[in-house]
Amino acid sequence: MLVNYPISAAQDNNWVHECIYETISFIFNSLNQAIAMPEWPDILPQRHRERLKSRTAVKTLLKKVEGISAQLTAEQREKSLLLINNQNDIAGLLVGTTDPLMIEPEIRPLTDCLKLVFLEGFRLLTKTGSRDAHYRAIYDSLTVKTCPFCGYETFEAPGQKREDEDHYLLKDKYITSAANLFNLVPMGGKCNKSYKLQQDLLFKNNIRRKALNPYGTIKAEISLINTTPITLLDDKPDWNITISPDIEETRTWNEIFSIEERLKETVLSPNYEAVLREVSDFLKSLDLDHNSTDAQVLAGLERFEQYKKNNPEQGLGYLKDKVVGMLKFHFESGDPLVVALVRSALPQTEAT
Numbered sequence: 001m002l003v004n005y006p007i008s009a010a011q012d013n014n015w016v017h018e019c020i021y022e023t024i025s026f027i028f029n030s031l032n033q034a035i036a037m038p039e040w041p042d043i044l045p046q047r048h049r050e051r052l053k054s055r056t057a058v059k060t061l062l063k064k065v066e067g068i069s070a071q072l073t074a075e076q077r078e079k080s081l082l083l084i085n086n087q088n089d090i091a092g093l094l095v096g097t098t099d100p101l102m103i104e105p106e107i108r109p110l111t112d113c114l115k116l117v118f119l120e121g122f123r124l125l126t127k128t129g130s131r132d133a134h135y136r137a138i139y140d141s142l143t144v145k146t147c148p149f150c151g152y153e154t155f156e157a158p159g160q161k162r163e164d165e166d167h168y169l170l171k172d173k174y175i176t177s178a179a180n181l182f183n184l185v186p187m188g189g190k191c192n193k194s195y196k197l198q199q200d201l202l203f204k205n206n207i208r209r210k211a212l213n214p215y216g217t218i219k220a221e222i223s224l225i226n227t228t229p230i231t232l233l234d235d236k237p238d239w240n241i242t243i244s245p246d247i248e249e250t251r252t253w254n255e256i257f258s259i260e261e262r263l264k265e266t267v268l269s270p271n272y273e274a275v276l277r278e279v280s281d282f283l284k285s286l287d288l289d290h291n292s293t294d295a296q297v298l299a300g301l302e303r304f305e306q307y308k309k310n311n312p313e314q315g316l317g318y319l320k321d322k323v324v325g326m327l328k329f330h331f332e333s334g335d336p337l338v339v340a341l342v343r344s345a346l347p348q349t350e351a352t
């Protein structure tokens with residue numbers, strides 16, 4: 001992705017997940033130590049008790065967890081807790097320092113119930129307003145209000161129709177992280193419904209892979225410098241998109257979201273003519289014309305690139321600074337076709 005989300009957006013609003021997690025740990029502990037189980041809502045951690053005590057669906061499900069857990073051994077409960085901890089180490093799973101645990105058949109009755117509890121937790125995120133607070137914090141953090149997975153899908157403002165809240169790790173497989181905001185990422189509808197779908201970020205053909213952490217610090221940069229802007233056979237660029245850093249995490253992102261293909265076909269090619277027209281207008285506005293020197297034209301291209309970088313467009317125009325940078329690079333290298341292309345955009349004023 002092109003921009004990371006702030007950790008605080010997840011951390012500050014993650015109380016539903018924390019509450020369910022702590023209650024389950026409490027149930028396990030009480031059973032291990034043969035302590036009498038308190039009645040609802042005293043089973044909930046005190047600091048969240050008031051906010052969740054009237055929620056009957058989660059109450060019923062946690063009661064079931066208690067009943068099933070009582071039938072298991074202390075070791076089986078320990079295994080279940082390890083599984084929950086494992087599936088919620090989202091950062092470790094994405095960066096590859098933690099490997100996902102398999103669900104062992106002996107704890108299956110409990111994990112089937114845990115799945116329902118955390119799914120109910122996910123529903124509660126909407127009902128309690130946590131989801132909206134989470135989205136608002138992310139939206140406010142974005143300089144450009146677009147989906148950071150593709151860079152061009154517009155994000156609706158908070159209070160409007162909600163953007164997709166993607167389960168980054170699939171909720172049907174990583175069942176106990178369904179309500180954890182560190183596993184929930186606002187995402188444009190196209191990225192979510194047409195590209196990511198049910199792909200498992202952690203595996204491809206059963207081979208483990210790393211993936212970018214939306215709440216981490218690594219993000220991708222796009223460069224078009226290796227693009228050939230014009231050839232004798234074709235006046236359209238042969239787009240070459242370089243994604244850096246070139247690591248497994250960014251390669252997974254490119255693969256899952258078809259980034260290169262979408263940028264070429266949807267963002268770059270259809271907007272290329274418009275960029276050329278803008279370059280032409282900008283250079284004219286600097287009073288450059290046919291008689292200007294290459295150095296003057298180059299300085300003009302540099303100014304336009306900088307202008308686009310400082311004032312990034314939202315949506316499909318967001319890579320314009322890169323396109324101009326690419327033209328500038330080839331102009332400066334003296335590529336005769338690019339020099340001719342840029343110069344043809346300058347007015348043919350008579351020399352005085």
Ligand SMILES: [Zn+2]
Binds near residue numbers: 149150192
């Ligand atoms: Zn997107």
